[in-house]
Amino acid sequence: MHLKRRQFLATTAAATAGLAAPVTLRAQAREYVIGASLPLTGPFATAGQMVAPALRMFEALVNEDGGIGGVPIRITAEDSGYIPANALANYQRALATEPDMVMYFGDSTGFMKLVAPELRGANARLMGSTSFASELADPAGNPYQYLPGPSYEDQFDILLQQVKDEGGSTVAFIFSNTEFGRDPIAHGRAKAEELGLQVVLEESTREQGADIPTHVTRLAQSGAEYCILQGYVTGVWPQLIGGARQFGLPTRFMGTFWGMENAIADRVTAEAGPILDGYAGVMPYRYFYDPERGPAYERFAAFQKTAFVGTPLENYLPTWGIQALFSLTIGVEALRRVADKGLELTADNAAEALSDLRDWDTGGFFGVPVSMVNNKIGTGRVYRYSAETQLFGPSSDWFTV
Amino acid sequence: MGQLLQFTINGLMAGAIYALIAVGIVSVFKATRVVNFAHGYLIMFGAYFYFTFAVLVPQAAWAPDWLASWQPGWMMDMREGLPMFSPLAAVLDWLANVPRILLGLAGALLCNAALGLVIERTLMRPLMGQSVFAMIMLTVGLISILSGSAQLIWTSDAEFVPSLAPNTPIRFALFGQTIFLFGADLANMVIALLIFAGIVLMVRYTKSGIAIRATAEDQSTAYSMGISVPKVFSRAWVLASTTGAVAGAILATRNGISPALGLFGFSVLAIVLMGGLDSYLGVFLAAMIVGVLEALTQWQLGGEWAGIVPYVAVLVVILIRPHGLFGAKEIERI
Numbered sequence: 001m002h003l004k005r006r007q008f009l010a011t012t013a014a015a016t017a018g019l020a021a022p023v024t025l026r027a028q029a030r031e032y033v034i035g036a037s038l039p040l041t042g043p044f045a046t047a048g049q050m051v052a053p054a055l056r057m058f059e060a061l062v063n064e065d066g067g068i069g070g071v072p073i074r075i076t077a078e079d080s081g082y083i084p085a086n087a088l089a090n091y092q093r094a095l096a097t098e099p100d101m102v103m104y105f106g107d108s109t110g111f112m113k114l115v116a117p118e119l120r121g122a123n124a125r126l127m128g129s130t131s132f133a134s135e136l137a138d139p140a141g142n143p144y145q146y147l148p149g150p151s152y153e154d155q156f157d158i159l160l161q162q163v164k165d166e167g168g169s170t171v172a173f174i175f176s177n178t179e180f181g182r183d184p185i186a187h188g189r190a191k192a193e194e195l196g197l198q199v200v201l202e203e204s205t206r207e208q209g210a211d212i213p214t215h216v217t218r219l220a221q222s223g224a225e226y227c228i229l230q231g232y233v234t235g236v237w238p239q240l241i242g243g244a245r246q247f248g249l250p251t252r253f254m255g256t257f258w259g260m261e262n263a264i265a266d267r268v269t270a271e272a273g274p275i276l277d278g279y280a281g282v283m284p285y286r287y288f289y290d291p292e293r294g295p296a297y298e299r300f301a302a303f304q305k306t307a308f309v310g311t312p313l314e315n316y317l318p319t320w321g322i323q324a325l326f327s328l329t330i331g332v333e334a335l336r337r338v339a340d341k342g343l344e345l346t347a348d349n350a351a352e353a354l355s356d357l358r359d360w361d362t363g364g365f366f367g368v369p370v371s372m373v374n375n376k377i378g379t380g381r382v383y384r385y386s387a388e389t390q391l392f393g394p395s396s397d398w399f400t401v
Numbered sequence: 402m403g404q405l406l407q408f409t410i411n412g413l414m415a416g417a418i419y420a421l422i423a424v425g426i427v428s429v430f431k432a433t434r435v436v437n438f439a440h441g442y443l444i445m446f447g448a449y450f451y452f453t454f455a456v457l458v459p460q461a462a463w464a465p466d467w468l469a470s471w472q473p474g475w476m477m478d479m480r481e482g483l484p485m486f487s488p489l490a491a492v493l494d495w496l497a498n499v500p501r502i503l504l505g506l507a508g509a510l511l512c513n514a515a516l517g518l519v520i521e522r523t524l525m526r527p528l529m530g531q532s533v534f535a536m537i538m539l540t541v542g543l544i545s546i547l548s549g550s551a552q553l554i555w556t557s558d559a560e561f562v563p564s565l566a567p568n569t570p571i572r573f574a575l576f577g578q579t580i581f582l583f584g585a586d587l588a589n590m591v592i593a594l595l596i597f598a599g600i601v602l603m604v605r606y607t608k609s610g611i612a613i614r615a616t617a618e619d620q621s622t623a624y625s626m627g628i629s630v631p632k633v634f635s636r637a638w639v640l641a642s643t644t645g646a647v648a649g650a651i652l653a654t655r656n657g658i659s660p661a662l663g664l665f666g667f668s669v670l671a672i673v674l675m676g677g678l679d680s681y682l683g684v685f686l687a688a689m690i691v692g693v694l695e696a697l698t699q700w701q702l703g704g705e706w707a708g709i710v711p712y713v714a715v716l717v718v719i720l721i722r723p724h725g726l727f728g729a730k731e732i733e734r735i
Contacts, residue, residue: 041552042552042557043557043659043660043661044557045552045556045557046556046557046558177704177705177708202703203703203704204703204704204705204707205704206704206707206708208656208659208661208662208664209652209655209656209661209662209665210656211411211415211695211696211699211707212583212655212656213411213414213582213583213586214408214411214412214415214695214696214699214700215699217407217408217411217581218699218700220581221404233559234558234559234657234659235559235656235657235659235661236656238561238657239655239656239657242568243583245486246486246491246568246569246570246583247570247581248486248570264559267559267560267561268561270561271456271561271562271563272561273494
């Protein structure tokens with residue numbers, strides 16, 4: 001074949017334009033997309049439906065601040081029904097339809113584990129979630145996934161340290177017979193031994209519909225001074241505490257993040273009386289009503305007052321909403337750092353920027369500056385519930401483990 | 402020995418509730434030959450109706466204050482200086498809730514009976530004369546409808562309801578060991594056993610009961626003897642729904658309320674198979690055996706095994722006696 005000079009130039013120009021097109025498109029992104037799966041239906045629909053407007057608020061506030069490197073963001077959320085396979089399908093669809101997606105928010109440990117092997121090469125995105133599962137904090141295996149706070153193992157460390165500081169010597173672990181429930185138990189056992197605490201009972205229960213009298217009897221027989229509950233959200237733990245109070249047990253109960261929502265504690269108090277008085281647990285963030293809340297919460301509060309009038313979000317942000325907002329905040333912070341360096345917003349660059357976060361001022365989510373170590377932030381605080389004020393109040397300083 | 406007794410009693414209390422749930426499945430099967438896979442979700446609706454009338458209605462702006470919390474002067478006087486978790490305080494707490502508990506139970510019974518009737522008249526009856534398999538599949542489809550409807554009406558929020566009886570602690574010594582029982586659980590057991598006994602007596606000695614038994618034997622013969630088989634179907638569904646309402650209210654007081662309550666029906670289905678689908682006595686025994694096995698396994702082996710060991714026992718029984726402990730043997734001649 002004989003190629004004329006003009007034909008050669010035209011072909012070369014076309015080929016160059018074709019090859020450069022993706023780079024040009026990426027450079028010219030008019031908006032960055034953050035994808036999300038939320039449980040808008042299913043067992044956690046209430047939580048998902050409250051988080052969905054919070055994500056819209058987050059989008060508006062980030063864009064007010066100039067987006068990421070001057071490019072506005074758009075958040076697209078789809079329903080998972082709290083089924084990991086649905087969330088995975090949502091992620092794959094978002095990958096296929098949103099070429100400028102730079103980050104994803106997952107709604108369960110199950111999804112995060114299911115999607116982890118998919119996060120390779122062009123399919124990888126920076127990924128936060130609602131999960132504090134210890135095994136997700138694994139920079140070698142899951143470099144793009146991070147925890148927006150302390151893992152359940154860290155939370156057990158914080159609680160056991162608190163037991164030690166209060167002069168306790170015996171502790172019981174009661175947990176649901178699920179991955180969520182079992183997550184920190186072996187680690188907790190080792191940590192208790194290290195602290196000189198005796199684990200006198202490890203009791204596994206059903207996640208729903210547990211046989212409360214049997215578990216309370218076992219707790220009473222163990223003689224534990226403290227009992228840490230793990231692996232429950234709304235059910236079982238209030239009934240266990242109520243049963244123990246009726247039994248007359250002096251055991252002091254503690255829990256981790258998902259047992260710390262103020263609205264749930266208030267509902268329990270309204271129906272069962274002051275059984276939760278003195279119940280304590282780890283809450284990584286300040287509660288929304290904290291008088292010492294920082295500028296981030298103040299901004300949310302101002303936005304909520306005008307944008308969510310007449311809804312439960314008008315004056316309150318539940319713990320799971322705070323968690324979702326912080327998860328996205330820290331992800332966007334990493335992406336902004338990448339953009340500021342003039343680098344492309346790839347998952348690798350974002351993960352590297354995230355792991356470099358040290359002594360970062362979160363704007364009031366945490367009471368102290370935090371660091372991302374091993375893809376998690378091992379900081380939290382013990383709060384205690386008062387049936388009189390119907391609020392969780394701080395009962396320790398901020399711990400970093 | 403004392404501990405064995407403690408965990409056995411705990412198991413019997415759980416078993417009585419299983420029996421109350423199972424009685425609805427057996428009643429529908431006896432009358433219609435249909436295994437109602439959606440029974441757990443009927444129970445869930447009963448629980449939500451109880452929640453509606455015992456919690457939501459008393460909280461309404463138009464409801465009188467005494468409905469939400471009945472606080473006569475004498476009760477206020479008695480409360481003075483009482484320790485927070487004393488037995489008397491628990492009784493007074495319960496007394497203050499009695500009006501709404503009664504309203505909750507009445508509302509749950511009536512609404513669940515109506516629901517059972519609607520299901521029977523609109524979904525099951527048109528299938529009369531068709532294959533039983535079609536009706537069973539329909540109950541499977543009903544699971545999604547009831548589960549989705551509950552989430553639409555009441556959301557997926559976990560809620561809490563008042564106990565049917567005062568949750569006073571009961572302590573007594575036996576074999577040198579202090580036995581401890583929760584008052585509310587004991588009352589729940591008594592309620593469950595009374596209802597169970599009432600239904601068994603009704604089926605054995607009343608006209609309606611005889612009609613159910615006759616229909617269970619042979620629908621065509623029952624028809625020819627002047628028994629209105631469609632009415633028997635309706636009664637069976639209403640019976641299952643009303644016992645389900647009480648079971649739902651009891652489960653809600655023990656575990657709180659959420660759409661996950663419907664899943665209880667499946668574990669009880671195994672108990673029904675163990676006892677024999679058409680035997681009240683068999684199902685009662687199976688429920689008690691599973692309840693006690695669960696508690697004893699929890700005591701000796703821990704929770705990981707408590708969900709397995711009793712159901713291995715169910716499997717073994719079904720392998721040895723495929724028709725269950727006391728179920729009628731069916732011989733099919735081809």
